[in-house]
Amino acid sequence: MFKRGIYGTGVSTILKLFQALDLDVESISTGELKPKTKNAPVQDESDFKKKRLIHNYAQLNELGQDTLVNYSDDLASMPKYTEEAVEADVQKQA
Numbered sequence: 898m899f900k901r902g903i904y905g906t907g908v909s910t911i912l913k914l915f916q917a918l919d920l921d922v923e924s925i926s927t928g929e930l931k932p933k934t935k936n937a938p939v940q941d942e943s944d945f946k947k948k949r950l951i952h953n954y955a956q957l958n959e960l961g962q963d964t965l966v967n968y969s970d971d972l973a974s975m976p977k978y979t980e981e982a983v984e985a986d987v988q989k990q991a
Contacts, residue, residue, distance in 0.1 A: 906955075906962055914954060917969050918947050 915922045924931035930951060954965055972978045 906959065910962055910966060913966055917966070917973065918950065920947065
């Protein structure tokens with residue numbers, strides 16, 4: 898399956914997406930996406946958002962998929978949108 902990709906998507910694109918979402922690539926064969934880190938449970942809302950993102954990604958053509966990956970790379974590189982920034986804001990308010 899990985900030789901062809903998923904829905905015609907290149908393997909490298911799928912791997913980047915799974916890495917960005919911290920998902921276990923092997924879990925795709927079971928049909929249920931699982932986090933890479935087994936010790937960190939996924940919250941229900943977070944799990945829903947990840948599944949929604951994967952669903953939306955799968956509906957896009959290759960250009961749309963590449964654009965989505967680029968958008969997520971941009972967001973992940975901005976401190977405003979990272980977990981560290983959220984934690985710093987909470988500490989400032991306390």
